[in-house]
Amino acid sequence: MVESVLLAGGGTAGHVNPLLAVADELRLRDPGTAITVLGTAEGLEAELVPAHGYELVPVPRVPLPRRPTPDWFRLPGRLRDAVDAADAAIEASEAQVVVGFGGYVATPAYLAARRRRVPVVVHEQNARPGLANRLGARWAAAVAVTFPGTPLRGAQVTGLPLRPDILALAVARAEDAAGERRRAAAELGLDADLPTLLVTGGSLGAQSLNAAVAGAATDLLRAGVQVLHLTGKGKAEPVRAAVAQAARGGLIAQAGRYQAREYLTRMQLALAVADLVVARAGAGTVSELAALGIPAVYVPLPIGNGEQRLNARPVVDAGGGLLVADADMTPERVRDEVLPLLTDPDRLDAMADAAASVGVVDAAARVADLVEEAAR
Structure with a gap:
């Protein structure tokens, strides 16, 4: 039993969503557990944590410069203030365990916990860990x-704690995947009987994915494929223009099968109806698709430290997805590789089984077990 726990993480959905999933699991096990969340006043957690019913204690945001800049000279003072704020939160909450999910607030939380000799549990979402x-x-x-293969000392593979709506979809698909598909298709205005491609570059979209798939709109529509294309904010018009061009080429009756939307609030609906996904390879995307047993064409973000390619590797190696470099993601690649896959149900089924073989549905419970062990 854990009487009080402090969870630290924020800045992005990749940090906040797993944190909330573990908090929910701990509260489910014992409604009396006191849960305090450390975060920043500016990050996504400032909205999501209180909306989820948990107390948010803000701490100063302390970016760690990766190379010498003027910020180096301000770092000691900023870090000291953040550690003091985290220390005060640990004292006030009487936390037995500090659980960190990375991000700006995790470092002061870890240092404050060490100062107070409070045990720490770390969860790392990416294959290449952060500072x-x-x-x-x-x-x-x-x-x-x-x-x-994540290079952290003593690492135990738990998977990524899933958002409640994705976890609920996993359960529903296990019970009645066809029924869940029909219900989702009806809400989205799609045809549950057509092979369906979901395209998503995340909340901001991905220009290269948008251009590649939209550039193959004519071929996709001629092949009888249905497309739900989530373009990202402000990026839908070029995709809609490509679909309109395809319609003028003699596919007016079929153009309605290609939906271009900037975003979708209830992403679980898109995942319920998707036969194949074209997406980036963030840890959340890879983990959710594998947990749901949905095959994907992963196109890792071409900037950063290469973590997205590493994130997708276990699923791809198992046969549950394809890996395509961003520079190679072209309309021709969609026509030559994605389209034949969409029209081969046997291969899609095999890839779905392979993805599910490495997917983890109970990651939040696994992390909660570690928290309880640390508290003891």
């Missing part, structure tokens, strides 16, 4: 990781 979790893992009581 904060590399620090916290040095003295953590337990280290949970999403992907095998």
Whole structure:
């Protein structure tokens, strides 16, 4: 039993969503558990944590410069203030365990916990760990990781704790996948009987994915494929123009099968109807698709430290997805590789089974187990 726990993480959905999933699991096990969340006043957590019913204690945002800049000279003072704020939160909440999910607030939480000799549990979402979790893992009581091979000391593979709506979809699909598909298709105005491609570059969209798939709109429509294309905010018009051009080429009756939307609030509906997904390879995307057993064409973000390619590797190696470099994602690639896959149900079924074989549905429970062990 855990009487009080402090969870630290924020800045992006990739940090906040797993945090909330673990908080929900701990509260489900014992409604009396006191749960406090450390976060920033500016990040996504400032909205999501209170909306989820948990107390948010803000701490100063402390970016860790990766190379010498003027911020280096301000870092000691900023970090000291953030550690003091985290220390005060640990004292006020009487936390038995500090659980960190990375991001700007995790470092002060780990340092404050070490000062107070409170055990730490670390969860790392990406195959290539961030600076904060590399620090916290040095003295953590337990280290949970999403992907095998993540280079952290003592790492245990738990998978990524899933958002409640994705977890609910996984359960519903296990019970009646066809029925769930029909219900989702009806809400989206799609045909549940057509092979369906979902395209998503995340909340901001991905210009290269948009151009590649929209450029193959004529071929997709001629092949009888249905497309739900989530373009990202402000990026829908070029895709709609490409579909309109396809319609003028003699596909007016079929053009309605290609939906271009900027975003979709209830993403679980899109996942319920998708036969194949074209997407980036963020940890959340890869983990959710694998947990749901949905095959994908992963196109890793071409900037950063290469973590997205590593995130997708276990699913791709198992046969549950394809990996395509961003520079290689062209309309020709969609025509030559994505389209034949969409029209081959046997291969799609095999890929779906392979994706599910490495997917994890109960990651939140696995991390909660580690928290309880640390508390004991």
